[in-house]
Amino acid sequence: MKSKPKSHRAPKQRSQTHKPVSVVTGAAGFLGSHLTDLLLKHGHQVIGIDNFVTGSVDNISHLAGNPDFKFLQQDVTEFLYLPGPVDYVWHFASPASPVDYLELPIQTLKVGSLGTHKALGLAREKKARFLVASTSEIYGDPAVHPQTEEYWGNVNTIGPRGCYDEAKRFAEAMTMAYNREHGVETRIVRIFNTYGPRMRLRDGRVVPAFIGQALSNKPITVFGDGSQTRSFCFVSDLIEGIYRLMMSGYDLPVNIGNPHELTMLEFAREIIAATGSRSKVIFKPLPQDDPKQRKPDITKARKLLKWQPAVPLAKGLESTIKYFRTRV
Ligand code: UDP
Numbered sequence: 188m189k190s191k192p193k194s195h196r197a198p199k200q201r202s203q204t205h206k207p208v209s210v211v212t213g214a215a216g217f218l219g220s221h222l223t224d225l226l227l228k229h230g231h232q233v234i235g236i237d238n239f240v241t242g243s244v245d246n247i248s249h250l251a252g253n254p255d256f257k258f259l260q261q262d263v264t265e266f267l268y269l270p271g272p273v274d275y276v277w278h279f280a281s282p283a284s285p286v287d288y289l290e291l292p293i294q295t296l297k298v299g300s301l302g303t304h305k306a307l308g309l310a311r312e313k314k315a316r317f318l319v320a321s322t323s324e325i326y327g328d329p330a331v332h333p334q335t336e337e338y339w340g341n342v343n344t345i346g347p348r349g350c351y352d353e354a355k356r357f358a359e360a361m362t363m364a365y366n367r368e369h370g371v372e373t374r375i376v377r378i379f380n381t382y383g384p385r386m387r388l389r390d391g392r393v394v395p396a397f398i399g400q401a402l403s404n405k406p407i408t409v410f411g412d413g414s415q416t417r418s419f420c421f422v423s424d425l426i427e428g429i430y431r432l433m434m435s436g437y438d439l440p441v442n443i444g445n446p447h448e449l450t451m452l453e454f455a456r457e458i459i460a461a462t463g464s465r466s467k468v469i470f471k472p473l474p475q476d477d478p479k480q481r482k483p484d485i486t487k488a489r490k491l492l493k494w495q496p497a498v499p500l501a502k503g504l505e506s507t508i509k510y511f512r513t514r515v
Contacts (some may be wrong), residue, residue: 206255208273210234210315212263212306213280215242217385218320218378221426222277223247227255229430234269238262240294241282246385264301269492273313275433278306278358279320285474286347286391292350300361307365307373318433319362323481324352333448333482336377336440348512357377359440366438367371374437376429379444379483383422383503384510394419397455398457398508401464401515411473413452418482420445421503424496431492444483445496460502 211225214235219242223233232255235247239260249257250366261267263280281286281298288295304321310317313478326334327342359375366373382394389395400407420443428443449457455468488494 191237193312205272207231207275208234209277210236210269210274210306211277211279212236212302213242213278213320214258215239215244215247216279216283217343217383217387218283218381218422219277219279219427220246220281221249221383221422223256224349225426225430227253231255231259231275234259235272236261236263236267237280240291241284241287241387241390242386255411257491263305264297267305269309269311269313273309273315276306276310276315277320277433278314278318281320281354282351282412282479283322284390284392285351288351289347294351296354299351303358303361304407305359307371308314311365311369316372316374316433317362317365317511318376318429319358319453320429321359321375321376321377322351322355323379323442324348324485325356325359326413326478327352328476328478329480331372332480333446333484334442335484335485336442338467343476347474347506348476362398368454372438374432375440376432377440377442377482377483378425378429379442380417381420381422381425381444383507385422386507388511388514393417393451393454394507396513397458398462398511399515401458401462401466401512402508404465406467406469407455407459408471409451409455409468410471410477411451412470412500413455413468414450414479415473415477416448416480416482417448417454418445418448419454419500419503420496421498428488428492428494431494435442435492437491441487441491442483442485443488444485446482446485447500448482457504461501468502
């Protein structure tokens with residue numbers, strides 16, 4: 188697929204003295220808050236938007252009083268009005284753990300569809316560059332392994348994960364439509380499993396679940412026989428890749444993730460060892476449509492963005508475990 192934007196604007200430099208202005212939707216979430224921190228480090232002014240459905244004020248409380256950070260409590264499925272210039276819109280708002288989107292299927296569909304539409308509308312109005320946080324979930328239970336960006340996926344539209352997968356697939360389609368019809372400069376990142384500080388202990392995802400269980404010496408709940416695989420990327424690596432993508436000139440989807448693949452049983456053992464826990468593994472039923480394998484092909488990111496993950500699992504787990512120790 189080759190995209191043909193109607194117009195291609197060069198990256199804007201509104202004025203030499205002006206700090207770039209970024210809008211981050213989902214700024215109080217796990218990824219949105221880390222992205223906000225990186226943007227502030229790069230000298231951006233950041234307007235964070237969140238409705239706290241799954242985000243937390245704790246993730247942004249360290250930014251209180253920072254003159255470069257403004258926060259707006261709003262649902263991004265409603266019309267977004269912001270005075271003043273905006274250079275970049277980063278659309279990260281969405282429930283993102285299977286447990287969350289099972290509980291919030293309609294909000295998940297709305298933020299991926301209506302929310303993406305509103306965020307794109309804002310980018311168009313402000314002549315800003317737009318990046319959407321898409322996901323490896325658009326590949327569903329993948330028949331191609333590792334997953335390349337050219338693979339179209341294998342998604343059960345009406346299954347329990349369909350609300351997230353289809354919302355994100357719609358978000359990608361809407362993003363390309365704004366690119367082609369309105370000439371908005373757009374970027375699509377497909378995010379693979381990511382972990383790190385600021386994940387919610389009880390969001391149901393495997394990393395906080397296993398670490399929480401291990402730290403309290405409770406049984407580690409491996410779903411199915413634990414042979415399903417995932418590949419975990421540390422959050423600082425992921426955010427760096429996403430930043431580079433936004434600043435690149437490439438408007439088709441790019442996978443960002445860590446290709447180091449392991450089974451969930453191996454991962455459980457890794458967590459037990461890393462925490463020094465007395466926990467034992469127990470097996471629970473595999474949730475419906477749980478993908479059997481997942482590993483990003485990051486050839487594109489390597490070539491286009493000169494990016495690859497730098498934090499090994501052991502190192503990333505160390506800081507994640509340290510964070511969770513203060514929360515169990
Ligand atoms: N998983 C598990 N035990 C748990 C939570 C998750 O074995 O307590 C498994 C889950 O079945 C899946 C993998 O870990 O195969 C990753 O699940 P997660 O919810 O983190 O996200 P997913 O990659 O499925 O979106």
